[in-house]
Amino acid sequence: MPVYKLDDKEISFPRPELARDDGLLAIGGDLSVERLVLAYSHGIFPWYAEGEPILWWCPKERYIIRPENIHISHSMKKFMRKHEVKVELNWDFSHTMHKCREKRVHTKEGTWITTDMEKAYAELASHGLALSVEAYIDGELAGGLYGVNLGRCFFGESMYSDMENGSKIALIGLAQILNENGYLLIDCQFHTDHLESMGGESVSYRDYMELVKEGTGTK
Known part of the structure; x- marks a missing residue:
């Protein structure tokens, strides 16, 4: 094609x-x-x-997490009881996005987060159309993630960890906040074993778009 x-x-x-x-x-x-x-x-x-x-x-096939289905493993629950954990939204969007870029730029796969993308998504964030999530463990910034925020749909882009379980805490905290506010999905784009362990599921593009249309009020 x-x-x-x-x-x-x-x-x-x-x-x-x-x-x-x-x-x-x-x-x-x-x-x-x-x-x-x-x-x-x-x-x-x-x-x-x-x-x-x-x-x-x-x-044509999408990978999503429904916020109400976020999975917190037994070991993660134990970790969260042992440590003081906290999640904030939009503490510093540009910083969080840049950290995601830094963590990937030297990996085998490299990064898709270009300089132009950093500028463009910061502009989205300034219009309330993108948000970042920052996770703290025992008072220390441990990790975070960012994505596009439209209606009751969150489209995840990337995440990073500076400490053990940093990105997991960010994702769990985000899912709980989104669930409390009636969000329908966290779009993960592609399957990974990590996302599957957190409650992810594969859906067809058709089913995916039904959720997106409902969540964004588009036709």
Whole structure:
């Protein structure tokens, strides 16, 4: 299937169902607030390397965590009883996103968090359309995560840990806050064993979009 070239001036995407089997849908465009909101509200997200054109993806199978289904293992419950843990939202969005970038840049896979993406998501956050989560263990900043926040849907982007269980505490705390506020999903994009252990599940794009439409009030 073809990969569609986006018009830099027109804020639009081809139908997500036209994505290739690997999820790649389109190339080009920009990272404006308007385009990012349109993308995420249709299950589309940017994922590319520094210096490359923007690539837009929409996998046909999605991996999500329903906030009410977050799984806290016995060992994690024991850890949380033993330590003072606390979660904050938007303590410093740009700092948390940059930490996620730093933690991945030297890994085998590298990072998709480019300089332009840091600027674009900080702009989303300034409009209340993205948020960061910071986890503290015994008073020390232990880890965090960030993502796009639309309606009652949270689209997770990346997480990091500076201490044992830092990102897990952030994810658990986020899920509990989202559940209390009637959120329908945490979009994890792709399966990992870690996310599966935290209560993740695979859903079809169709079922995924039913949740996104309900959560964002879009058609």
